[in-house]
């Protein structure tokens with residue numbers, strides 16, 4: 597059965613473009629409830645650990661440098677079928693391929709600076725929620 601939680605980050609490009617509010621509004625309008633949220637800046641070790649699954653990819657260095665280039669918003673989101681529905685809401689990794697009306701179509705600049713992260717499976721959602729919010733109260 598599909599889980600009801602996913603994890604998101606509003607990435608440095610979207611934060612610096614003043615799109616936190618626009619993106620959170622789309623998330624809430626789509627029926628997700630925000631269960632935990634923080635405004636923070638990742639350390640290099642945080643970003644390397646969070647994206648460890650991509651460490652052999654050619655873009656890993658660029659991805660880490662970008663993710664530590666400015667503050668982010670991290671959040672736990674709840675909804676039935678959360679992982680799949682959130683991935684539909686954010687659209688394809690590359691904004692050029694993202695569907696009309698998706699967050700990345702509206703706000704991402706490129707494949708690297710792509711505005712938001714969304715977990716790709718229920719298992720990774722739990723790992724990513726714990727990575728950012730372990731030991732913190734979830735409301």
Ligand code: CMP
Pocket residue numbers: 650655658659689707708709710712713714
């Ligand atoms: P995200 O959903 O956070 O998960 C992995 C990230 O790697 C992805 O979003 C992109 O930001 C980044 N990424 C994926 N493919 C590329 C690429 N070809 N070049 C640069 N960054 C990429």
